[in-house]
Amino acid sequence: MADALFLAISVLTIGSAIAALEMRSLVYGSIALMGTLGGVAAFYVMLDSPFVAMFQLAVYVGSIAVLILFTVMLVKRELIFKKIEDPKRKLAGIGLMLIVILALGAIIMDSGIKTITTDSDPVDFREIGGDFLTYYWPALIMMALILAGSVMGALVLARREDTIENE
Amino acid sequence: MSNELIEFVLVSIAMLGIGIYGLAVKRNAIRMLFAVEIIVNAANLNLVAFARFMPHSGGQTLALFSIAIAAAEVAVGLALIIVAYRMYKNIDIADFRSLKG
Numbered sequence: 001m002a003d004a005l006f007l008a009i010s011v012l013t014i015g016s017a018i019a020a021l022e023m024r025s026l027v028y029g030s031i032a033l034m035g036t037l038g039g040v041a042a043f044y045v046m047l048d049s050p051f052v053a054m055f056q057l058a059v060y061v062g063s064i065a066v067l068i069l070f071t072v073m074l075v076k077r078e079l080i081f082k083k084i085e086d087p088k089r090k091l092a093g094i095g096l097m098l099i100v101i102l103a104l105g106a107i108i109m110d111s112g113i114k115t116i117t118t119d120s121d122p123v124d125f126r127e128i129g130g131d132f133l134t135y136y137w138p139a140l141i142m143m144a145l146i147l148a149g150s151v152m153g154a155l156v157l158a159r160r161e162d163t164i165e166n167e
Numbered sequence: 168m169s170n171e172l173i174e175f176v177l178v179s180i181a182m183l184g185i186g187i188y189g190l191a192v193k194r195n196a197i198r199m200l201f202a203v204e205i206i207v208n209a210a211n212l213n214l215v216a217f218a219r220f221m222p223h224s225g226g227q228t229l230a231l232f233s234i235a236i237a238a239a240e241v242a243v244g245l246a247l248i249i250v251a252y253r254m255y256k257n258i259d260i261a262d263f264r265s266l267k268g
Contacts, residue, residue: 003169003170006170006174010174010178010181013178013182014178014181014182014185017182017185017186017205018185020201020205021185021188021189021193021198021201021202021205026195026197026198029198029201030201033201033204033205036182036205036208037204037208040208040211040212043175043178043212043215043216044212044215046170047175047215047216047219048219049215049218049219049227049230051227051231052211052215052227052230052231052234055231055234056211056234059234059235059237059238060204060208060234060237060238063238064204064237064238064241067241067242067245068197068200068201068241068245071197071245071248071249072197074249074252075197075252075258076256079257079258083195084193084194084195084259084261085192085193085194085195089191089192090192092191092192093188093191093192094188094192096187096188096191097184097185097187097188097191098184100180100183100184100187101180101181101183101184104180104183104184105177105180108173108176108177108180109173113172113173113176114171114173116171116172116173116220117171117172117220118172118219118220118221118222120222121222122219122222123218123219123222123223123224123227125227127224128224128227128228128231131224131225131228132228132231136228136232139232143232143235143236146236146239147235147238147239149239150239150240150242150243151239151242153243153246154242154243154245154246155246157243157246157247157249157250158246158249158250160253
């Protein structure tokens with residue numbers, strides 16, 4: 001059975017996920033998204049994976065959420081507060097959400113993973129570091145190239161060409 | 168370990184449902200990016216939860232790779248949104264009808 005801490009964190013995570021999508025202002029929405037990402041980091045701590053939790057805090061809460069916040073600030077003020085959606089589509093979306101949650105939940109509850117518990121020790125995070133540098137080293141290098149490429153791609157996309165012509 | 172695997176999986180299903188709702192209903196490009204982030208986080212939570220219950224380091228390693236790829240994806244996605252905003256002066260995806268520059 002779930003304990004109180006787990007329930008509190010799941011209410012925080014799911015509640016702020018809904019708030020991120022439903023809050024009127026995009027600025028508050030992105031702050032609510034930070035709550036969701038922080039809640040997931042807390043789940044990682046509960047799952048005895050402190051290394052992934054720290055990575056989540058550094059990358060998601062620290063950089064992605066701040067990047068989104070800065071992008072929101074670049075958008076016009078009226079657009080930040082304007083809600084763009086159709087009421088009919090909203091009902092259909094809520095229906096779709098309920099179908100997905102109920103169907104997947106029913107399948108999961110019916111399957112054997114309901115009874116899985118563990119008493120074994122968690123994986124030592126030194127093992128993850130060892131994995132990265134031995135078995136997964138080509139993937140690590142590929143990821144470095146992908147990150148560099150994506151940063152360059154983002155810079156090229158967001159560059160303004162008209163400022164040079166105007167001078 | 169006091170919590171069971173099923174609890175984490177159920178939280179992740181709820182986050183997946185909310186993300187699908189956001190992708191289906193919202194027409195604001197930045198909000199759709201929020202929904203994608205929520206879905207990616209649900210997937211990562213599943214990876215780490217299953218890795219904890221069959222003690223193996225592979226799940227955590229894959230989750231770390233997934234987080235890094237998501238960072239790259241958000242950087243490119245936000246750059247695309249900024250370009251589209253500059254072109255159309257709007258972030259409503261129904262306005263992004265043509266991709267010609």
